[in-house]
Amino acid sequence: MPGLGPIGRAALLLDFDGTLVEIAARPDAVRVPPELPGLLHRLADELSGALAVVSGRPLRDLDHFLPVPIAMAGDHGASLRPDPLAPALDPRLPHAPAAWRARAAELAGRHPGALIEDKEHGFVFHYRQAPDAGPEAQALLASLIAENPEAFTLLEARMAWEVRPRGASKGTAVSALMARPPFEGRVPVFIGDDVTDEEGMEVARRLGGHGLRLQDAFGSPAVLRDWLAQAAAPPGPAGTTP
Numbered sequence: 530m531p532g533l534g535p536i537g538r539a540a541l542l543l544d545f546d547g548t549l550v551e552i553a554a555r556p557d558a559v560r561v562p563p564e565l566p567g568l569l570h571r572l573a574d575e576l577s578g579a580l581a582v583v584s585g586r587p588l589r590d591l592d593h594f595l596p597v598p599i600a601m602a603g604d605h606g607a608s609l610r611p612d613p614l615a616p617a618l619d620p621r622l623p624h625a626p627a628a629w630r631a632r633a634a635e636l637a638g639r640h641p642g643a644l645i646e647d648k649e650h651g652f653v654f655h656y657r658q659a660p661d662a663g664p665e666a667q668a669l670l671a672s673l674i675a676e677n678p679e680a681f682t683l684l685e686a687r688m689a690w691e692v693r694p695r696g697a698s699k700g701t702a703v704s705a706l707m708a709r710p711p712f713e714g715r716v717p718v719f720i721g722d723d724v725t726d727e728e729g730m731e732v733a734r735r736l737g738g739h740g741l742r743l744q745d746a747f748g749s750p751a752v753l754r755d756w757l758a759q760a761a762a763p764p765g766p767a768g769t770t771p
């Protein structure tokens with residue numbers, strides 16, 4: 530990738546869905562290339578640990594898809610685990626009322642293909658396989674959030690609407706990561722594909738780094754993975770991580 534300077538000074542902050550892996554029909558149908566976890570592990574080693582996946586996904590999903598000890602921020606910054614070997618930090622954010630989720634589930638039940646994904650503090654209404662449900666879901670969730678707009682906000686994602694607590698975002702995750710070793714003092718490079726990534730990109734730029742939109746800088750997750758593979762040390766014998 531042109532113009533970023535030596536990779537060794539960077540702190541890499543990578544979105545997951547649509548950036549490291551291609552978008553799939555459902556959240557659980559995402560395909561992780563078998564070499565990706567090992568590649569991220571090697572890159573993290575190369576950067577003395579200054580690599581984090583910063584995702585809207587819960588940490589449990591990230592651990593499932595990427596079973597390697599790297600820093601992670603999940604739930605759009607609401608779950609932060611800067612030290613891969615320590616428990617996640619507890620940001621004390623509010624939890625969306627069960628009644629809101631029940632109303633959303635009732636709407637999803639009327640639209641075959643729509644589904645609800647639970648998060649630690651909120652939930653997502655996915656309509657990729659039920660596109661007609663999108664506007665109705667947006668209206669319903671906006672009306673629910675209007676009951677407590679100081680605590681929750683509605684986030685537009687790719688063919689999905691997410692009820693998210695205020696007080697955390699990919700921007701807050703980037704700030705928190707960059708304020709501590711091994712990220713501190715490095716040049717943040719945030720790479721994402723979605724509107725939900727813009728706050729992360731903005732903070733990376735504000736800190737003197739780069740906020741890159743995958744579509745403009747790489748074109749596709751496969752091209753990004755190739756670039757990361759070139760930046761990483763080669764795998765050890767039989768594909769093991771050195």
Ligand SMILES: O=P(O)(O)OC[C@H]1O[C@H](O[C@H]2O[C@H](CO)[C@@H](O)[C@H](O)[C@H]2O)[C@H](O)[C@@H](O)[C@@H]1O
Pocket residue numbers: 544545546547548551552553554555556557559583584585586587646653655657686687688689723725
């Ligand atoms: O921040 P990210 O790592 O990009 O996560 C954003 C959301 O990604 C997932 O949903 C999206 O990807 C699904 C699988 O490709 C796709 O089916 C769905 O339509 C997309 O919205 C994930 O399910 C969410 O929890 C993340 O917040």
